[in-house]
Amino acid sequence: KQEVTQIPAALSxxxxxxxxxxxxxxxxxIYNLQWFRQDPGxxxxxxxxxxxxxxxQTSGRLNASLDKSSGRSxxxxxxxxxxxxxxxxCAASTDSWGKLQFGAGTQVVVTP
Amino acid sequence: xTGVSQDPRHKITKRGQNVTFRCDPIxxxxxxxxxxxxxxxxxxxxxxxxxxxxxxKSRLLSDRFSAERPKGSFSxxxxxxxxxxxxxxxxxxxxxxxxxxxxxxxxxxQLSVL
Numbered sequence: 001k002q003e004v005t006q007i008p009a010a011l012s013x014x015x016x017x018x019x020x021x022x023x024x025x026x027x028x029x030i031y032n033l034q035w036f037r038q039d040p041g042x043x044x045x046x047x048x049x050x051x052x053x054x055x056x057q058t059s060g061r062l063n064a065s066l067d068k069s070s071g072r073s074x075x076x077x078x079x080x081x082x083x084x085x086x087x088x089x090c091a092a093s094t095d096s097w098g099k100l101q102f103g104a105g106t107q108v109v110v111t112p
Numbered sequence: 113x114t115g116v117s118q119d120p121r122h123k124i125t126k127r128g129q130n131v132t133f134r135c136d137p138i139x140x141x142x143x144x145x146x147x148x149x150x151x152x153x154x155x156x157x158x159x160x161x162x163x164x165x166x167x168x169k170s171r172l173l174s175d176r177f178s179a180e181r182p183k184g185s186f187s188x189x190x191x192x193x194x195x196x197x198x199x200x201x202x203x204x205x206x207x208x209x210x211x212x213x214x215x216x217x218x219x220x221x222q223l224s225v226l
Contacts, residue, residue, distance in 0.1 A: 004154070034214065043116075043203055044155070044217040089154050098143060098207050098215055099168065102154025 002027040002094050006103035014111050019077040021106050023090035028068045031093045034100065035064050035075050038087045047088075048075070080110045114138070116218035118204050124224045125194055132190045133221045137206030144187050145215065146179055147203040148172065155203055161187060162209065194225045 003026045013019060023033070032051045036044040048057045048064040050073065056065040061078040077084055087107045091100035117136040125131050137144050142163050147155035158177070159169045163184035173179075176194075181187040191198055201222050205215040 036217075041222070043118075043219040044205075046214045046216065049214050091154070097160065097162075097167070098145065098213065099157050099160060100147075100155075100215065102156070104152065104154050 002030070002092055002101040004090060004092050004101050004103040006088075006090060006106050008106060009104065010107040010109075012109040012111060013080055015080060015082060017080055019075075019080050019084065019108060019110075021075040021077075021088050021090075021108070023073040023075070023103055025071045025073075025092045025101075027092075027094060028071055029094060030068065031095055033064075033066055033073050033093070034091050035062075035073075036089045036091065038089060038105065040087075044089065080108075082110045082112050084108060085110050116204055116206050116216050118202075118218035118221050120221060121219065122222045122224075124226065126226050127196060128193055130190065130192045131194060131223065132188055133202055133204075133223075135187045135189070135204030135218060137186070137204070138216055140208070141206035141216070142184070142209035143207045144181055145205040145207075146187070146189050147205065149201045149203060149220070150199075158189075191223075194223075196225050199223055199225045 005024045034049045035047045050057045050066040063076045087105040089105040091102045119134045145160040146158040149155040161181040176192045179189045201220045203220045205217045207213045
């Protein structure tokens, strides 16, 4: 069974610093990996999706990498802003149907 | 594109009562998913539909839970004889019927069982 782990569980950085969020998974036979953002009491917003054949995806200040052989994905957020404060979750899919296995998330606080 | 809509946003019920949640996916999204999330944890898969067909159910979905998607549009999730352990955020998501596509989540229904 696929297990997804995110460490650390919480992270606090001053505004302007780059954020590095880690995600590890046990089964390297993933179909794709997604990163989501969740604000308190709200649903999830998809940030980036990396297909298994890809090494990275970029959107604005966000960049996500994927290394299947080591079972790791990293989300980089450049020049963090207080509005980036949220919980970030990664999720791995091991089939094409979109069933996701989530990590518990990393709670990020960006202080002004 | 109005996004995935879930109703109600919050539900408070007494133990033993039945509750029903509704999810309206993004129009023309053939796939619909239900997840459950407890505090401090990531969402856990419950079940999903391709059009009106329910294709997979998690072992988390006991026989007190039932999900339907009549006509392949909106979906309902019913919990019978609720228990305090059912308290959670119930999230619905949809995606196009294309392999490897992003999932779009609704804002969820927060259930509290007293």
